[in-house]
Amino acid sequence: MSAIRLPRHLLSAGDLSRDEALLVLDTAEELAQLADRPIKKLPTLRGRTVVNLFFEDSTRTRTSFEVAAKRLSADVINFSAKGSSVSKGESLKDTALTLEAMGADAVVCRHSASGAPHRLAHWIRGSVVNAGDGTHEHPTQALLDAFTMRRRMGRLEGLHVAVVGDVLHSRVARSNTLLLSTLGADVTLVAPPTLLPVGVDSWPCAVSYDLDSVLPKSDVVMMLRVQRERMHASFFPTTREYSRRYGLDARRMANLPDDAIVMHPGPMNRGVEIAAEVADSVRSTIVEQVANGVSVRMAVLYLLLGGALDEEVGA
Amino acid sequence: MTPAQPSGLRPDHGTERPVSGDPAVARPVLEEPDVGRALTRIAHEIVERNRGAGDVVVMGIPTRGVTLARRIRERIVAVEGVEVPVGSVDATMYRDDLRLRGVRPLEETEIPAGGIDGRVVVLVDDVLFSGRTVRAALDALSDLGRPRAVQLAVLIDRGHRELPIRADYVGKNLPTSLRETVHVLLRETDGRDGVLLGPADLGRPPTADTEEAAR
């Protein structure tokens, strides 16, 4: 393997070249073995400080990053800025200055505003890992999704992946579309016209309004969470109609090719975008996506922090 | 992986050249048959020392250590007629020099079926130099299980130890100066077997899979 280096920040899945993305997946493959070992710890990031900066609640993602960092022996600081004392727009820069004082080598940032990690990257010395910013991106989610697909299906090149649901508001959809096309998969977005962004034609994917015609050709179906509140802004008339036209129920699942898998980034709206029996079926990768998340995040943290940092190298 | 071709070499099969030769040229210190014989001898020594191969697990340190481990294991199996587990232990995550360079890609760690607990692990590497790689591999091993004993087999011991590490089985002792470089070529990765001794700058850019850069 030649010396591939990740960019300093991981803000968008589109930042990764094909080689860089494969490096993350291959590294994660190696690190996944750790889960089966008696000692689930490596000394590599000892002395590095990773800060989990979560402005938006997400126990699952935060815990996943925390476990990943701790398994690499890094020091983890959980900085939860959610709460009434912190008002919108007042704290990001102040928080950045506090992080600098703490000597954070990496900041894992989740925020409700698209672009917040980009601003943070301007103000701190360490690496910023985007753990989900508004409706923009969630790069480590896309990486763990790709990792899961590759493990289950044996390949990514030429795989037919359908991403179904509220694409307009989904950071998972954006990151996955970018990463999967970089890795050679064929992505089709399926949604009602109201939930597709103007400008989606410029994305490296196909678009369809008709779920039933896409399913028989799909190797992977990724269901996105749809929020009931969207009904009130007239994105769709009722959850009943949404479910009928775009929900993955048992009948539709039977129309999938035999070895097709079903994925969901979570949390699920059982009964809206995905039926309970589908979520619990053998096709579903929802549980292993969680375990894979730790391996992938370990890989990302290792590749960002495991060598000399910019200021440590003379050149 | 494409076999790395050393540049500026004049292959000189057979004749032993004086050390003070043309500094721009690497000279062979082990030819193809020598490598094979060294590995055969090591295999026999392992069997002799451990009174058979019943308890032995051979673990190579990537990358060329893994190739050598497989060859040693084949020879043990041929001699003893018993199955000998073989695997690899990547020491990258345990190195003490990670912060000195850009991040290194990981190699493969493969624990053979049956594990290493209570077994005699024979670590295999191509060149023993400062001893730091072996130290890291020992730490990696200890997180993978608890061997009864760990022994070390190397094709070349070139001296200049920086830690109290010594090899149990050595293909060839090769005293070198710090300014010299040792290149191990193996059929599986480089197209032929051989060990070359050359000056510091041979034109081959140091990469992660050049063991010299790792030492």
Add this chain to the structure above:
Amino acid sequence: MSRAWILRGVRPLGAEPTDLYVDNGVLVDEAPAAAEVLDVGGLIALPGLVDLHTHLREPGREDAETVETGTLAAALGGFTAVHAMANTEPVADVAGVVEQVWRLGQDAGHCDVHPVGAVSVGLRGEQLAELGAMAESAARVRVFSDDGKCVHDPLLMRRALEYVKSFGGVIAQHAQDPRLTADAQMNEGVESARLGLAGWPAVAEEAVIARDCLLAAHVGGRVHFCHVSTAGSVELVRWAKGKGWNVTAEVTPHHLLLTDELVGSYDPVFKVNPPLRTAEDVAALRRGLADGTIDAVATDHAPHSLEDKETEWAAAAFGMTGLETALSVVVEAMLSTGELDWAGVADRMSVRPAQIGRLGGQGQPLQPGAPANLVLVDADARWTVDPAQSASRSRNTPYAARELPARVVATFLRGRPTVLDGKPA
């Protein structure tokens, strides 16, 4: 300070060098006695620039700007008159507030301040403000606008257009359908899809413009469109003018130069209302300004404190400063490309805005008898924008570290220099 000036070797509107004489506040045809001489050979002389659209923030947000600092920035940018928008705190919807702002302008003395009166009480879009009282006040308001917000109720807009006819007023509409732009962050298009920011469709501006052109025609009123930003808006204004309707429009300097690709850095210095649009829109706006479809350049100078801009995008305020860079940006976008000459720049940045605002003493030809409101420009200068050097209290300029052409050397307000040698006089 001298009352008499000889401006030697200037080039009025870019014409051949000549001398201009100023005495007692007006241009005169003979060199006055005891005059101060400015050897300004080669500088372009323009009538003092007039801004139809500026935010001076006083009263209420003096942390971002005051009438004093804003008008000083204006003078440094070559302006001799600015229209101060009404979205202050309290809103300028009664005679008392507009007179206060007008007086603050007089006291500062850097340029004339013409307060804009709100169309509706509190900018709430429900009830007409006392437009007549504001027109009769010392501020003599003629331009009325709820800028910051759209007069979206068609009935209220109709009434406002009708009502101001009695005193020659004009309604300046901020065209933005509120329902189509709820929580919108940037232009809706390829970039907004990529960046995950809620989109602001062009139709939200164009639909309101179409409606108000028709309303103005129907009631025989005068409508002016603030900061038009899309190709569609230009086409609609062209259509309305072709019908002979009393419609005028302005464009900001930034909409002539910058596109929504800049939002990719998520730096809120590029967050503005209306948002930066596409290259096609920029091209159409330039053509519209060149052929006169768009009558005027207006800065929409919108100063904001650091706290309001140094945040994540969604939490940041909309707006860019612009008084000090306006002329340079117009030169970069229109003169350097050959779409306008200096006479054209004078027309769009002084003559037409003065006409729309009904300012008799501004935007006059540089001839004897005219009030001596003028600006001298070094057309060959190039300068690098440094926000820290700005006279405005705020630093939110999108041109930081950018090199721009043309520099204001001197500004005269009725014969009195407000700026000399590029610095406050």
